[in-house]
Amino acid sequence: MNLISIDREKCVKDAICAAECPVKIIDVQNGFPEIIKGTEKFCINCGHCVAVCPSAALSHKNISIEDCLEINPDLAIGPQQVEQFLRSRRSIRSYKKKPVEKELLEKLITLAGHAPSGHNLQPVHWHVIHEREELTKLCSHVVDWMRWMIKEQPQAAALLELEMVVKGQEAGNDIITRDAPHLILAHGIQKSPIAQPACTIALTWLELTLPSFGLGGCWCGFFNAAAMFWPPLQKELGLKQGHISYGAMMVGYPRYAYHRMPPRNPPRITGL
Numbered sequence: 306m307n308l309i310s311i312d313r314e315k316c317v318k319d320a321i322c323a324a325e326c327p328v329k330i331i332d333v334q335n336g337f338p339e340i341i342k343g344t345e346k347f348c349i350n351c352g353h354c355v356a357v358c359p360s361a362a363l364s365h366k367n368i369s370i371e372d373c374l375e376i377n378p379d380l381a382i383g384p385q386q387v388e389q390f391l392r393s394r395r396s397i398r399s400y401k402k403k404p405v406e407k408e409l410l411e412k413l414i415t416l417a418g419h420a421p422s423g424h425n426l427q428p429v430h431w432h433v434i435h436e437r438e439e440l441t442k443l444c445s446h447v448v449d450w451m452r453w454m455i456k457e458q459p460q461a462a463a464l465l466e467l468e469m470v471v472k473g474q475e476a477g478n479d480i481i482t483r484d485a486p487h488l489i490l491a492h493g494i495q496k497s498p499i500a501q502p503a504c505t506i507a508l509t510w511l512e513l514t515l516p517s518f519g520l521g522g523c524w525c526g527f528f529n530a531a532a533m534f535w536p537p538l539q540k541e542l543g544l545k546q547g548h549i550s551y552g553a554m555m556v557g558y559p560r561y562a563y564h565r566m567p568p569r570n571p572p573r574i575t576g577l
């Protein structure tokens with residue numbers, strides 16, 4: 306089967322697919338689009354050619370047109386909604402003691418999978434700690450890492466105020482994961498140059514999905530630092546060989562609603 310197939314009844318030879326192909330492997334010199342001989346291997350399976358065709362004339366070997374939902378203009382959000390949506394996002398640190406359904410978490414992770422990644426390699430893997438008891442157990446390893454840091458790297462520990470966090474944990478206040486019911490890690494190949502930004506972007510997307518589903522989240526920097534550097538925690542997490550956690554996010558139902566949108570520092574911009 307060819308990489309792309311063209312419905313010649315529908316194709317209007319507008320060449321948009323060729324113009325939009327990021328790796329420029331579609332040729333339209335003979336009228337209908339075709340893949341330039343020997344360039345199939347450069348295709349990054351992004352689906353642009355299928356998505357951009359106004360007449361739904363192009364199908365891709367790995368991205369069938371039937372699998373591509375049509376964009377519904379009625380669901381488009383305007384600038385005012387975007388502004389309020391982005392300005393009103395908050396880090397949520399108080400959660401209801403109500404677990405989030407596994408199916409819902411899976412749906413949100415699937416949505417976050419639409420985040421961009423270098424070369425469309427989609428290198429992000431997800432690890433969900435769904436059970437709170439397990440999360441509490443894992444946090445004890447984070448505390449062990451903090452104690453080690455306080456002893457071995459006191460300057461860095463002071464900068465991160467780890468002593469205060471350890472004291473809090475010892476007193477029964479979960480400063481590390483804020484008693485969140487769930488923690489979601491984005492991990493990928495440690496040696497990959499694209500995995501780290503992809504995981505960060507995907508987790509950002511995950512955070513942005515949460516409010517519309519009645520949920521909230523917060524980046525969990527302490528947990529992730531321990532997951533990156535503390536072998537006992539890495540062993541417990543059991544991520545794939547050669548993988549590292551690039552980010553962690555608490556997730557749950559927020560206990561409180563927010564009502565106002567505090568300002569941020571003005572942006573530091575050059576060139577405008």
Ligand SMILES: Cc1cc2nc3c(=O)[nH]c(=O)nc-3n(C[C@H](O)[C@H](O)[C@H](O)COP(=O)(O)O)c2cc1C
Nearest residue numbers: 394395396397398480481483523524525526527528
């Ligand atoms: C990489 C990263 C790590 C973070 N780690 C933590 C954390 O461990 N605990 C926490 O309570 N908040 C953490 N945060 C949340 C920040 O404190 C929060 O984004 C900041 O205070 C701004 O507040 P807002 O997110 O509500 O706008 C982290 C944020 C980022 C981006």
